Amino acid sequence: MEEQLRIAILATPGMGHLIPIVELAKRLALHNDFRVICIIPVIRSPSKAMKGVIEGLPTGIDHVFLPPVLTIEELEGAQPGIQVSLTMTRSLPFVRDVLKSLVETTPLAAFVLDHSASDALDIAKEFNVPPYIFFPSNALALSLLLHLPKLDETIPCEYRDLPEPLQLPGCIPIHGRDLMDPIQDRKGEWYKSFLRLTKRLRLAEGIMINTFMDLQGRAIKALEVDEAGNPPLYPIGPIIQTGSSTNQLVDGSECLSWLDNQPSGSVLFVSFGSGGTLSYDQLNELALGLELSEQKFLWVVRRPDNERANAALLSDQSREDPLVFLPKGFVERTRGQGLVVPSWAPQAHVLSHGSTGGFLTHCGWNSILESIMNGVPLIAWPLYSEQRMNAVLLVEDLKVALRPKADEKGLVDGEEIKKVIKGLFLGEEGKIVHSRMKDLKSAAERAISAGGSSIRALSELASKLASKARPL
Ligand code: UDP
Numbered sequence: 001m002e003e004q005l006r007i008a009i010l011a012t013p014g015m016g017h018l019i020p021i022v023e024l025a026k027r028l029a030l031h032n033d034f035r036v037i038c039i040i041p042v043i044r045s046p047s048k049a050m051k052g053v054i055e056g057l058p059t060g061i062d063h064v065f066l067p068p069v070l071t072i073e074e075l076e077g078a079q080p081g082i083q084v085s086l087t088m089t090r091s092l093p094f095v096r097d098v099l100k101s102l103v104e105t106t107p108l109a110a111f112v113l114d115h116s117a118s119d120a121l122d123i124a125k126e127f128n129v130p131p132y133i134f135f136p137s138n139a140l141a142l143s144l145l146l147h148l149p150k151l152d153e154t155i156p157c158e159y160r161d162l163p164e165p166l167q168l169p170g171c172i173p174i175h176g177r178d179l180m181d182p183i184q185d186r187k188g189e190w191y192k193s194f195l196r197l198t199k200r201l202r203l204a205e206g207i208m209i210n211t212f213m214d215l216q217g218r219a220i221k222a223l224e225v226d227e228a229g230n231p232p233l234y235p236i237g238p239i240i241q242t243g244s245s246t247n248q249l250v251d252g253s254e255c256l257s258w259l260d261n262q263p264s265g266s267v268l269f270v271s272f273g274s275g276g277t278l279s280y281d282q283l284n285e286l287a288l289g290l291e292l293s294e295q296k297f298l299w300v301v302r303r304p305d306n307e308r309a310n311a312a313l314l315s316d317q318s319r320e321d322p323l324v325f326l327p328k329g330f331v332e333r334t335r336g337q338g339l340v341v342p343s344w345a346p347q348a349h350v351l352s353h354g355s356t357g358g359f360l361t362h363c364g365w366n367s368i369l370e371s372i373m374n375g376v377p378l379i380a381w382p383l384y385s386e387q388r389m390n391a392v393l394l395v396e397d398l399k400v401a402l403r404p405k406a407d408e409k410g411l412v413d414g415e416e417i418k419k420v421i422k423g424l425f426l427g428e429e430g431k432i433v434h435s436r437m438k439d440l441k442s443a444a445e446r447a448i449s450a451g452g453s454s455i456r457a458l459s460e461l462a463s464k465l466a467s468k469a470r471p472l
Contacts, residue, residue, distance in 0.1 A: 004033060005034050005109040005470070007034045007111075007465070008098070008099060008110075009021055009037070009038050009112040010111070011040045011114055012084055012088055012117050013083070013084050013087055014080075015047075015050065016273060016275075016366055017136055019053060019240075019241045020240070021134065022053055022054070022241075023240065023242070024208070024236075024239055025057075026057075026058065027458060028462070029060035029061050030058065030060070032458065032462035037062040038063040038064075039063075039095060039098050039099075040064065040065050040066065041066045041069075041095075042065055043068065043083055043084070044075070049274070053241070066091050066095070066098075067094065069087055069090035070083060070086060080275070081182060084116065085190070088116060088117050088119065092120060092123065099123055103129065107129075108127075109130070109468070110129065110130050110131070112131075112134050112208070113133055114133075115134070115145070115197070118197045118201055121200055121204060130205045130465070131203070132207070132208060133201055133208065133231075134208045135207055137390075138210070138211045138215075139220050140172070141365075141389060141390075143168040143170070143219055144166075144174075144183075144389070146198070146202075146223060146230055148194075148195060149198060152195055158176070158185070159176035159184070159186070161176065162176040168219070170219040171218075172392060172396055174392055177388075178389055178392055179389060180385060180386040202229065202231060205231060205232075206232045206234055207230070207232075207233050208236050209233060209237065210236070210237035210239050210369065211238075212448075212452075212453055213235055214444075215398070215440065234457040234461050235453065235454060236458040237369060237448075238372060239369075240366060240370045241370070242348065252350075254339075255298060255346060255349075255350060256349055256350070259350065259353045259355040262355040263355065265357035266295075267296040267297060268290075268293075268295050268297045268358045268360055268379075269298050269347075269350050269359045269376075270286070270299040270300065271359075271361065271362075272300070272381070273361075273366075276309060277308065277310065278302075278304050279305070280304045281411055283304040283325060285413050285417065286414075287327050287330050287414075288327070289413075289414040289415070289417020289421065290338060290421070292415070293417070295337075296337060298338065298339050298350065299338060300343065300345045301323055301325070301326065301342060301343070302322050303322040303325055310383065322342050322343060323340055323342055351370050352374050357376070357377075358377055358378070358424045359376045359377070359378050359379070360378075360379040360421075361378055361380065362382060362384075363390040363391045364387060365390060369444075372441060372444050375437050375440075376437065377401070377434045377437045378401035378402075378437075380401040380403040381412075398440065399433060399436050400433050400437045400440060402420050402424055402433060403420070404417055404420040
């Protein structure tokens, strides 16, 4: 019997990266017959949520956690983006060791890297393994990354000070202030290291991207034209966590049994991804808005933070009780209307539950794809990373989300929140986004059903890898 070909995948820290990487590993192992090993750098020892995702892995997928590499000062002081970039750089010797021991036993068909691990391309080249990038976000964000070296050469000012929105080919125009976080300060270290990583993306033999043709065909085609000089693109999404494949139910049974007792399509799910946090004032206003709306809600509450919108991104949240930060009497007053859960909910299950009728989201790309796959319309509340760009894409281009307006200090007040919730569940604007979301759900299902565009893209890549690894 022929030995199974192997692929190594390098993740970066953070659930939003780990979840799609693990799902990609499953597609490659279960549908394309590769043996896969996931190499996982960590900031701290693996969290409960990380272990939950890893423990559910089927046979055919192995994993190795790398040792933590940050100092206590860096863990306490550095912002999450810097922590990730330091971790990736300092983990390279460990990555090299793992890859070396793998190629010593059998040749690898590919080394797949998360885009922010593009430094590891050199390790792939050293061991003669074809390097590929997996980009877990969308074509608008990828377009910005691939155009960034040119923008850096041609634009003299901070991008946020540009008088006109940026028009990337095939994409909706985006204001400089809405571009992703790492490029908001061109003098900062984060920008410099980000720019260096984006320049390296072109060295890969191909880029897999977690989107699909019917969602972002124009942006993808514009990146594929020869003059752009990009490596081949493989739009293989939506790659999302499948509820049944994780052991999230261990922690989430309360949410699901509560949802079981609510009317169909009545519940607004409120969650800010794996790390989003609100200020103290904003947490209060959100509580007020939910209460005033009289809509059913399921809210994943985090400890507020006045400094950072991603304060919980890389922290271990299991040790604190964030519900103590809610306004006095809120939980009692809204008993019957809503359920609040601390820090983490089984989101894949919640979004696929028939009682869920809307999702107030921080616009992380995994959350968006999970919502599309379940046809759940959105309220866009971007916080960090590329989420402001995603919000513009959702509201102005795809038209599947409503967005509340903030005041001049950036605060969204309770009345505005109530208005937008009522708009989503009862208004004409809600009907429009609902129907658009239904269309996108069907398009997403087509993309990943037999013969669909994403399935074809992944099997085209799989055959290419197999034929190169096993030349005739
Ligand atoms: N997630 C979850 N429960 C939570 C919060 C997040 O299962 O309470 C999952 C969510 O389903 C998604 C991922 O974590 O798969 C978050 O990824 P996303 O890209 O939406 O945001 P990020 O956390 O990277 O900002």
